[in-house]
Amino acid sequence: MCFSLSGIESIVVLPSNDNAHIELGLALNIDFSAFVSTGTGPYLARSYELLGNMQGIIQKYRGTGKMTGFIQNREPGCILSFTKYDLKVNYRRMQEGKPVSGGLVIEASDNEFILVGIGCSFEFLLKRGDTSKVDNISIEEGTFVIDKWIRGVF
Template identity: 35%
Template sequence: MEVMIALNIDPSAFDIAGSKERLAATYHLMHELEPLLLKYRGTNHWQSFVRHGENDYGTFLRFKNYDLQIAYDPRESGKPLGAGIIIELDDNQFLAIGTMCKLTFMPKQDENTQVDILELDEGIIENGQWKTTRVLNGDEKMSISFGDTLGNYRLNLYKF
């Protein structure tokens, strides 16, 4: 353990509990996302993130009309690290895929506005197409949170 710390290797990288099912789900999702991957590759519309160790608490992404703050959940044994993909589908519409994190959309730095969620759907992706499985509302729209299994949300935002 001391050698790993001295070499700056995260010991949790060797914790494989539950990885078989999570890897299978991730590879299946990546296969279904392939048409979107090809459409948005090399653009700023497609951005990903992953937690890099115990002292990484989050990250910040910039899109055309919104900025996004990502906060990683605390590390737990047997659970994946915080990670995800955000795809800007349109000026106000995003596809968010992730695990073990919370998302907060914000206005651009110099704007004196607030951001809220107009629509929030949970769903699946099949051959690059979004399929809504549940429409969320009320308290569910207060925070976009991902647990220890891959979550998929499509959201429409607005500024006021």
């Protein structure tokens, strides 16, 4: 089985009656705005390029419990739990013609994370009951090229 972000458009034939669109969407709990692709092409191309260049890293952490993805529905953000920290992800406000917020977080070690995303900001939080302090020591922007981190290029 494979997954294609655009595959559903080719297998779902929507009825031409506008009321049927609404009824089908309600019955299947589908938000048809998810199929509006205006302006999203460059974002999808860049996402596929980045994830393609991270395949080895993604495979390394797959199934370890150290990697999780997130995507915006209608909530303002989420909290992801890791070994020593929780990560608060704040989503930007949804905008027409722009993709929703989403991304991937990998816990490379107890104090090192790979954050990949669009339309969001991150804040590390201490676990409940922990009285120590948390701060970012180093933040780098860049990209991956064939599983190698390239600082400052994106």
